[in-house]
Amino acid sequence: MSMQAFGPPSTWPSQDLIAFSDEFDLPMTLAAYCSGAFPMPLHDASFDARMGWWSPMRRGIIELDDLRVTKSLLKSARHYTTTIDAAFDEVLERCAEPSRPFGWIDDDIREIFTQAHHEGVVHSVETWDSSGRLVGGLYGVSLWGLFAGESMFHDPERGRDASKVALVRLINELRGRPDGTALLDVQWLTDHLASLGASEISRADYLERLDVALQEPQTVWSALRLPGDWRMQRTA
Known part of the structure; x- marks a missing residue:
């Protein structure tokens, strides 16, 4: 059964970027994949956070x-x-x-x-x-x-x-x-x-x-x- 590392999907924003964090380690990453999300850095974004977590709408x-x-x-x-x-x-x-x-x-x-x-x-x-x-x-x-x-x-x-x-x-x-x-x-x-x-x-x-x-x-x-x-x- 899929996990809910970022809370219920019904609460996710209607956009591809659903969360960002300073935390980034292997357990969190695997939990994200099991939740339907994946990591991609926010290099060019205005956020101070280290990592973006993405679940594309399409x-x-x-x-x-x-x-x-x-x-x-x-x-x-x-x-x-x-x-x-x-x-x-x-x-x-x-x-x-x-x-x-x-x-x-x-x-x-x-x-x-x-x-x-x-x-x-x-x-x-x-x-x-x-x-x-x-x-x-x-x-x-x-x-x-x-x-x-x-x-x-x-x-x-x-x-x-x-x-x-x-x-x-x-x-x-x-x-x-x-x-x-x-x-x-x-x-x-x-x-x-x-x-x-x-x-x-x-x-x-x-x-x-x-x-x-x-x-x-x-x-x-x-x-x-x-x-x-x-x-x-x-x-x-």
Whole structure:
């Protein structure tokens, strides 16, 4: 059953930012995800608080069967392999590069999510090129039937589709759950995510689905290094 770290959702404001705090630690962060919220720093806001807690009015999700895989992506994927939790620190580092537009991953986020990774509740998916270079990846929070995607990256020179291949590997891992389903949260819908099959649901619908997801078995993650083409063909 979902928690209520920020009080009953009926009392939340009708906006994406539902709370802010100076406190930020792992227990509070996990309680937030179980409540339907996630942390994002308030770097450019007028608040003095350290951390913002967000629960979008329109929540971006990817239904596992809605993933769009183009023929060009299938072809591109044959040049990659994927892994799980093989290079979490590097994936986080690449996602946090200051030069990225709208970067939000600061030292606080890195510390807590690294701790969560060591506790086994945050996982990364890595994409490697044929020379063994890390060219893309993603990471997120895994709690029972929920996977909350946090960030993804790709190398624009060596891995144009590498983050997409990581997403496909992630969805195949989630499809491998005993019930074959999961709630894949991507926070906000963007044009890029929409092109891959993401959609929006209301906050109320998300919280209902979260309540169900948190009662499902925990995802068991595979550490296998798998060819991108095999995983893509299976998805297609």
